[in-house]
Amino acid sequence: MQPRDLSDHVAYEAGRGIEEVARELDRDPSEFVKLASNENPHGPSPAAAVAIRETASSVSSYPKAAHADLTSAVADRWNVADEQVWLANGGDGAIDYLHRAVLEPGDSILVPAPGFAYYGMSSRYHHGDVREYDLSKADDFTQDAETVLEHYDGDRAIFLTSPHNPTGSTIPLEEVAKLADATDDETLVVVDEAYGEFADRDSAVALLEGRDGFEARDDVAVLRTFSKAYGLAGVRLGYAVVPGEWADAYARVNTPFAASELACRAGIAAVDDDEHVERTVETARDSRAYMREHIDAHVWESEGNFALVDVGDASAVAEEMQQRGVIVRDCSSFGLPGCIRITCGTEDETERAVETVNDVLAALDLETGPSDEADDPDAEVVDS
Template sequence: MQPRDLSDHVAYEAGRGIEEVARELGRDPSEFIKLASNENPHGPSPAATVAIRETASDVSSYPKAAHADLTTAIASRWNVADEQVWLANGGDGAIDYLHRATLEPSDDILVPRPGFAYYGMSSRFHHGDVREYELSRADDFRQDADVVLDAYDDERVIWLTSPHNPTGSTMPLSEIERLADETDDETLVVVDEAYGEFADRESAIALIEGWDEFDARDDVAVLRTFSKAYGLAGVRLGYAVVPDEWADAYTRVNTPFAASELACRAGLAAIEDEEHVVRTVETTRESRAYMQDTIDAHVWESEGNFVLVDVGDASAVATEMQERGVIVRDCSSFGLPGCIRITCGTEDETERAVDTLNDVLADLDVDAADDPDAEVADP
């Protein structure tokens, strides 16, 4: 027998790791730095590392208490009810749960282009279809309600990414509210805030709970992760915050013990480690500013822990940077063949990345990189 027809499914393409590249090139891993996957340059929260070590002897038991404790801690962090927090195996697990709770066969979702491939992958897993709205390079990847509404056709779920990967742009809460107002009552607007800690703006949870000038809504959900600011990408821990009216759905769509004992205990420690998050955010902002000021190419403004750079020929530049020991993300897989994405690193890593990139641009004589209006294909 064969699996079902998966011809419409596109495999997720992750950033390349140091060990992988070093083996391929026959080099020592110590020669490389990796700024391709938007990981935390300071590593995991030290408190989380201790918690993982101390929890290791307890992994023979299911994580019921830890799961409940972390749910309560996150709910307290956002001042929502425990039932509004849907823990998951990474942010992608939360995407799956939201699709399980919303999609009937042949329902559509609306996703950004360029954007995170897993939105569409998950929809297709659940027999949904995928449509796209374009974030235009010509408009510096601007995000507002009109950009989405121009493509909207009563989709069941709309995905927003704010800050957006790979561009770093954000959508104001007032525009998210307007989008929710002007779409069907049965359309769920999901705001993916995987990079939310790095943006100087309030979370869209304000729209769910009716904080400040906003009215509480039942058609907005928010995604968050421990992978970025908390440095826990390897333990796979994320969550969704949903309207109160959605609370009961979680127990019907989640996998048993949706996050592991190690992940939950790490999350409990990390969420209290404010010093680590503050340090990470400060490093990110310094790195972003340095790259914006010193890269000899057009760099888009970003509120994530990365920047998008116009280099003219992403494949050639990324390959040459890799040869020189700096691994960055070729954004061709996002539909941006003229751009690379560079994760914000430590001061030393950032300086090395900038020096390497500038040398590569000069050596390859990439003229398009000097001109933000140069003709490079839109995604």
């Protein structure tokens, strides 16, 4: 007995943690700072942390009430109907639900390259195919409808990431609407806004609801997560906001109790913790600006909680920075072998990261960019 043919699937590879690196190098974990996984440097929402502690004694019960309460709180936040909010076990769980709702075997999805591996992974799990559209380094990873439409071929779903990981670029809502207008009626445009709180742009939820001068649409869905701005990556909580016409589909595609009791109670507390989110967003903006001003290499403008840096040789720079106690993301796995991604940290963490990368660049005497190297089209994208 063997599993089905999984040769076309890739394994998800998360960013390395402090404990893992410290064990490998036989060092004390306190020597390291991790700026590789776009986590919140201020930790979880304090209100959510309290809710988790208070909920611990009730985890023997299924989260039916908590699930309904969180759904209602998120719906109120976006001024949509409860039925439009599909809670999930992280943003990746919401991707699974959308694929269950739209994909037939053999259908294709269109995803950005570089981009989030799980779009394609989930499609393959559901017996769908994966095609890519390229975001060009030469064009500073600009996102617009034309770029996507050049590769569109009747795909069942198109994924946009705004802000985009790992580059930090965004796509204007006018371009999303243009893309949706130009594609087939049965093509779903999914706007992944996992880093949306950090961007100075309105959410694509406006397109679903016909706000801000846009026509209401039934072919756009939006992904959001509690992992980044709310600091709840460890509880795995995300959601999709879908068209109102999809009300009956969620009950048919979700797993029983899609989010845990702890996750739901944490989310209910966090969704109103504006102070924590505002502090987190301010820290990210300051960190991005500091990196762009002080790193001795090209740093792309970003609207996420991270910055992409052209260092010439990502593997060498990331390895040497790790030896010096700063863990960053080698973006070779994204098809960007000359780039590293640095998560926005606290003021002290950011200053340490900048000093370290500059020292490493000087020590290795690398030629930095923006370079003319070609992106690697065959690289597997593996990070969040």
